[in-house]
Amino acid sequence: MSETDPPVIGDAFGAALARCWASGARPGAAFEIVERDDGYIGVTDMARYFGGRDSWPDLERAALTDVRGRILDVGCGAGRHAVPLRQDGHEVVGLDSSPLAVAITLERGAPAVSGTAQAVPAGIGRFDTILMLGGNLGLLADPETAVVTLTELARITAPGGQLLGTGMDPYRTEDPAHLAYHDRNRARGRPAGQLRMRVRHGRLATPWFDYLLAAADELTDLITSTPWTLNSIEEHGAGYALKLDLAAPTPAAVRPGPETS
C-alpha cells in the first residue's frame, strides 16, 4: 500500500471552467467538484456558468432589470452576466479570484480583473451597481468578513449606488447530510450555513475557503453594521434576492427635483 498525496493547490475552479469553455461550453464536458470539510463531496456541471438568459433563475433575471450606471460583477466566473450586460451596452467590469475565469470573461468580450470583494484591485474606480448574483452573496464568507466586505464594496460604490445579490437559505433542506453539517458547525461555534469547502479539478484544489449560506434575515441583520440599507428582499423557494442601497448623498448634494410634478 502506498501513501496518498494531497492535491496541488491551484486554480481548480478556473481549470474546470477552461475545460468546459474549450469544449464549447457543452454540458457533460467538465464538472465543478466541491469538497466540504465534513468529507461531503458534490458535483455540478460547469456548463451552468455559461448559461444564457433563458437559463437564469427568475430572481436573477428580475435583479438584472434593475442594473444602472457602471457595474461591478463580483465573482463573474465565465462572464455569464457580464458578457450579455456588455452586449446590451452597459459599462461592466468582472471581478473573480480565478485568473482563468478572468481570462475567459475577457476572451468572451467583457472587461474583467483578478481579485476578490475583500481585496478589490486598486484603481478599479467607482460603481453604481454591485452584482453578487449566482448565489455570490456566499462570497461574504462569514459574518465578520461579510461586514468587512460590504464596507469595502461601499467604498467603491458611488453615492446612491446599489448592490444586487442572490443567496440561498441553508435551512430549507431535508437532506440529512446537510442537516448534520449544520449541527457540526453549531458544535464548533460557527453559523450553521457557513460552509468550509474547496474546489477540485484533476490534481488541483483551491485553498479551503468559507462560503456563507444564511437565511435572508441573518444577512439583513449583518447589513445594519455596514454603510448599506435594505431596499427589498424577493424570495423564491430557498433562494432570495437582496437589493441594498448605499446611504443616499447628504441633502446638500442632492440634485434638486423638478419644481412641479
Add this chain to the structure above:
Amino acid sequence: MSETDPPVIGDAFGAALARCWASGARPGAAFEIVERDDGYIGVTDMARYFGGRDSWPDLERAALTDVRGRILDVGCGAGRHAVPLRQDGHEVVGLDSSPLAVAITLERGAPAVSGTAQAVPAGIGRFDTILMLGGNLGLLADPETAVVTLTELARITAPGGQLLGTGMDPYRTEDPAHLAYHDRNRARGRPAGQLRMRVRHGRLATPWFDYLLAAADELTDLITSTPWTLNSIEEHGAGYALKLDLAAPTPAAVRPGPETS
C-alpha cells in the same frame, strides 16, 4: 479554521448508481467521482452504467456476440449487460461488490449476487462464459491478484468455457497528469498503470482499491501463469478485448464428433 473530516467508508459507488437509477437514469443526475492516490480527481456521468446497446463500444458489442451457455457478469454494475442478456433468454448471473448495484440489477430483472471475482460466493455454480466488460479487466487489481483471480474464475468455469473481457492500455495517453502518475507508480515499484483509487459520493467513500490498467501484452503475459489460454485480442484505440479459453477437457472427456462431416 476547523479540521477536515475524512469521508465515511461505505458503498459510494452504489449510492451514486442508486441516485442515477432514481432519476430514471437521466444524464446529469448523478456522477461517479473517482479520487486517485496522487490527489487526482475525475468525474463521469453515472448514466453510462445504464446505456443501451446503441451506446456500447464496438469491442463490447462484438464480445457479446460470442456469449454462450451460463454467463457470469463480473462487476455487473446496474446490469447494463446482464439485463439485456437475460431479456435475450440467456442464463446470466451478475456479480458486484456493491450491494446497491446488486439490488438495482435485481430490480431490473437479472439475477445478481454480492461478491468479488477474488471471493466468489459459495454455491454460485459453474459458468460457460465469464464476462469482464466495461473495462472490468481492471478489477484484476494488480499482477499477483490477477493470477489469483483468473485462477479463482477458472475454478467456477466449465471445461471449454471462455472469458471475455475488455481493458485499457494506460500508455496511450499524452495527459501529463497520467504520465506523471505512471512515473510515481514506477518509483514505488508498482506497474505504471496500477491505479490506486476510491469512489466518493456525498459523505461516502469506498475503501481505497487497486485497478489495473495494463497493455494487452502485459496482461497476456500474466495469463500464462493461469489455467487460461489466449484465444484472441481485438484492439480499438487504447481499448482492447481479450478472449480467453479454459483448457479444453482431456481427450478422454471429449464427446465424439459426428462420424461423418
